[in-house]
Amino acid sequence: EIVMTQSPATLSVSPGERVTLSCRASQSVSRNLAWYQQKPGQAPRLLIYGASSRATGIPARFSGLGSGTQFTLTISSLQSEDFAVYYCQQYYAGPSFGQGTKVEIK
Amino acid sequence: EVQLVESGGGLVQPGRSLRLSCAASGFTFEDYAMHWVRQVPGKGLEWVSSISWNSGSVDYADSVKGRFTISRDNAKNSLYLQMNNLRPEDTALYYCARARGAYPPNAFDLWGQGTMVTVSS
Numbered sequence: 185e186i187v188m189t190q191s192p193a194t195l196s197v198s199p200g201e202r203v204t205l206s207c208r209a210s211q212s213v214s215r216n217l218a219w220y221q222q223k224p225g226q227a228p229r230l231l232i233y234g235a236s237s238r239a240t241g242i243p244a245r246f247s248g249l250g251s252g253t254q255f256t257l258t259i260s261s262l263q264s265e266d267f268a269v270y271y272c273q274q275y276y277a278g279p280s281f282g283q284g285t286k287v288e289i290k
Numbered sequence: 291e292v293q294l295v296e297s298g299g300g301l302v303q304p305g306r307s308l309r310l311s312c313a314a315s316g317f318t319f320e321d322y323a324m325h326w327v328r329q330v331p332g333k334g335l336e337w338v339s340s341i342s343w344n345s346g347s348v349d350y351a352d353s354v355k356g357r358f359t360i361s362r363d364n365a366k367n368s369l370y371l372q373m374n375n376l377r378p379e380d381t382a383l384y385y386c387a388r389a390r391g392a393y394p395p396n397a398f399d400l401w402g403q404g405t406m407v408t409v410s411s
Contacts, residue, residue, distance in 0.1 A: 185352070218397035220335075227385055227404060228335065233397035240399075271335055275395035278349065279325070279337040 186210055186274050190282035196290040201262050205285045207255040207272035216276035219248055219257045222284075223268045231270075232257060262287070292316035292400065294386050299405030302376055310405060312369040312386030317400075320344075320364040323389035325398060326371050328382035328407075338384070339371065343392040354380075376409045383407075 187210040197203050207217070215235040220228040230239040232248035235255060245260040259266055267289055272282040298310040312324070326338040339350045339360040348360055359372040369386050383406050387398035 216395060220398075222335075227401035228398075229401070230397055230399045233390060233399070239397075273335075273337075273397070275397060277395070278351070279340070279395060281335040281337065283334045 186213060186277055186280050188272055188274055188280055188282035190270075190272055190285045192285060193283070194286045194288060196288050197262055198290045199262055199264055203259045203262050203266075203287060205257045205270055205272075205287075207250075207257070207282050209253045209255075209274055212252045213274040213276035215251050216274055217248070217250065217255050218273045218275065219246075220271045220273065221266075221268045222271065228271065259287075294388065294400060294402035296384065296386050296402045296405035299384065299407045301408045301410065303411050304377060304409055306376055307372070307374045308376060308407060310371040310373065310384055310386075310407070312371075312402060314367045314369070314388070317388075319362075319367040321392060323347075323392055323394050323396065324360075324362060324369045325387045325389060325394070326360060326369075327385045327387055327398070327401075328380075329385065329404070330382045336382070340389070340394045341369070342394065347393060349394065373407070376407075378409050381407060381409045 189208045191206045217235045219232040222228040236248045269284045295313045325340045341360045357375045361370045383404040385404045388400035389396040
């Protein structure tokens with residue numbers, strides 16, 4: 185099983201700040217990496233797939249980088265609607281998710 | 291409207307069975323692989339099972355292997371999860387999710403709102 189580890193667990197930020205979330209895989213997943221956003225009471229929403237491709241309708245302030253075992257999700261200028269929990273997911277072998285990073289208002 | 295709607299959740303005793311359904315609409319269901327993902331309220335996401343477009347490839351998480359069975363009926367635009375020998379640790383919100391292509395693996399680009407399963411005596 186491929187274990188995904190996200191850091192930090194919680195990030196306290198102010199609107200307008202640049203935010204970078206990290207995700208590490210226990211073994212290489214190539215670029216088979218996705219990022220999801222989940223708000224309270226809602227289903228997850230796909231943001232990024234293939235490590236760096238934005239899903240349909242996702243604003244350009246969201247960007248993904250990485251390959252192999254190290255990945256990042258960057259939000260260039262945090263908007264009020266971006267406060268949520270973010271999950272990374274590998275789909276290289278038997279999909280697995282990270283434990284999530286909560287982005288909260290500072 | 292493109293959507294997935296889950297149903298079939300509820301309260302069930304340990305050791306009993308439950309069958310979840312997911313109705314798809316607004317897209318060509320048979321073009322996509324499908325998944326079940328679960329989430330304990332307040333906790334993270336756990337992938338449960340996947341099925342390819344033609345049911346030729348299925349996969350399960352170790353935690354449910356041998357107890358859960360995924361299936362689909364493309365004529366009815368529906369996905370199913372038969373859950374047998376349920377355990378308290380299966381208690382969660384169960385989502386169905388669409389993969390970005392016909393075969394796993396792939397990212398999940400459409401999610402339902404989930405159906406809650408509670409296993410308790």
